[in-house]
Amino acid sequence: MKENKDNSKVSRLPKVQDENVDFGMMATLTGFSVKMVWILGYSLLSQKMPDPAITPQRVTMLELIGCNPGLAQTQLAHALGLSRPATSLAIDFWQARGVVERRVDQDDRRAFGIHLTKQGQCIWADLRAKVKQSDEILTKRLSEEEIEQLNRLLSKIYS
Amino acid sequence: MKENKDNSKVSRLPKVQDENVDFGMMATLTGFSVKMVWILGYSLLSQKMPDPAITPQRVTMLELIGCNPGLAQTQLAHALGLSRPATSLAIDFWQARGVVERRVDQDDRRAFGIHLTKQGQCIWADLRAKVKQSDEILTKRLSEEEIEQLNRLLSKIYS
DNA sequence: TGCATTAGTTATCGCCACTAACTAAAAATC
DNA sequence: GATTTTTAGTTAGTGGCGATAACTAATGCA
Known part of the structure; x- marks a missing residue:
């Protein structure tokens, strides 16, 4: 409630x-x-976002799942820099909304591959578009060249 | 313990x-x-930081207190974008370490002006230096011009 | 077969926001 | 000038979401 x-x-x-x-x-x-x-x-x-519970962190996870179908939870945790329990709960979040599903890996029956559901594909596409728009709003005061410049400098720092 | x-x-x-x-x-x-x-x-x-509990958020608060002696808690809360209870607890944090003190405002005896203690002045100076160093490390892969450029673009976004 | 390792979950804790409710002082109202 | 309303700060309680520890089940190697 x-x-x-x-x-x-x-x-x-x-x-x-x-x-x-x-x-x-x-x-x-x-x-x-x-x-x-x-x-x-x-x-x-x-x-x-259609639901305030859909945070940037969760969107990032969804992007990873969408772009890397079948990824195991541990790999996901590692890529996101999260603990396995936290990853597990975040997957629960999307699963509860019918967006992703856990499929047992037939080669290693301890592990799950995480996949988007049919419905999840649509939601993912929708969210991606919104994320892109939101990033455009964030940078709306900058020119194309400035945005490129900014992204270049930022990635120089963290990559 | x-x-x-x-x-x-x-x-x-x-x-x-x-x-x-x-x-x-x-x-x-x-x-x-x-x-x-x-x-x-x-x-x-x-x-x-000398203590992992000294987070960027808390350092920001200390900088505000140091640069605006006598600021009331509510003003501090507003400037930091924090609730008053959260601000109160953050002040407790620094007060417990002998860095800041609450002085009752004689014009409005409900309010406190927040000040650095004598000891707090030293700690503040020390932390500021470390913060500056840490920012230099963060941007160490960039040239002076690039750092200026980056800061300019970022502040264009948020100011 | 048996023991160590690994994937994932459950249980518990901690930090630090928040809101609501409270006290005391100040300001406004009549 | 007494009463009401507002404001400053604190206390109490809740929630989100990280973390680690401990557990189950499957795997892999001796």
């Missing part, structure tokens, strides 16, 4: 602009800016 | 590089890249 109010697990955006409050050095740090943009992106994405 | 193991409340970095797992469209999204960099930055910063 619990109806999932906006449990936005990410803090609201700090008010760096508040003219009465000085953020000091924070505003000059790449790490801080990146966090601000992430919070903003998280919020934009959540708004676009 | 609980000894605060690495309770890194932020997921470990996803393994985008895993050659067996395709991240699909995620790798092309600014929102995703930004999250990756943030997780990385969070982890780098946490490592530099």
Whole structure:
């Protein structure tokens, strides 16, 4: 009966602009800016989702399942940087909504391959489109060249 | 007696590089890249801190307190985008470590002005230096121009 | 056959947000 | 000037979602 109010697990955006409050050095740090943009992106994405429980984290998982059909849970956990229990619960989430299914691996009957259901294919396609839109909204103040530049610099940092 | 193991409340970095797992469209999204960099930055910063409980969020609060002495809790909450109870607890955290103190506002005796203690001044200075170093490590693969460019693009998004 | 390993689940805990409800002080209303 | 409403901060309770430890079942190697 619990109806999932906006449990936005990410803090609201700090008010760096508040003219009465000085953020000091924070505003000059790449790490801080990146966090601000992430919070903003998280919020934009959540708004676009049909259900506030569909978080960026869960969307990422769905993308991995969609792009790598039959992936085992442990591989999924590793790729996402999650513990196996957390991964298991996240799969439960999508399974409960009829989006993915666990198929026993015939070569190793302990393991499951995770697959999108027929219905899941549609939902995935829909969500992907929305994710893309939301990313476009996030970067709407930048030109095409600036977006490319930004993505290049960011991936230089983390890859 | 609980000894605060690495309770890194932020997921470990996803393994985008895993050659067996395709991240699909995620790798092309600014929102995703930004999250990756943030997780990385969070982890780098946490490592530099003398106590793993000193998180980026708490450092941000300390910076605000240091740069805006006497700020009331409600203003602090607003600037940080936090609820008042959460802010109150975060202040408790620093107060318990002798870093900040609550001084009753003589004009409004319901309110507290938050100030750094003498000792807090030193700790603040030390942490700021470490934060700066950690941000430099985060961006070490980028040139000075690239860092400026990156910060400019990021702040264009969120300000 | 038997023991160590591995996939996944269950149980438990911890952190840190949130809202609701409370106290005390201040401001507004009459 | 007494009463009501609002505001600052705290306390209590809830929830999400990570983590680890302990468990079951299947596998693999001696």
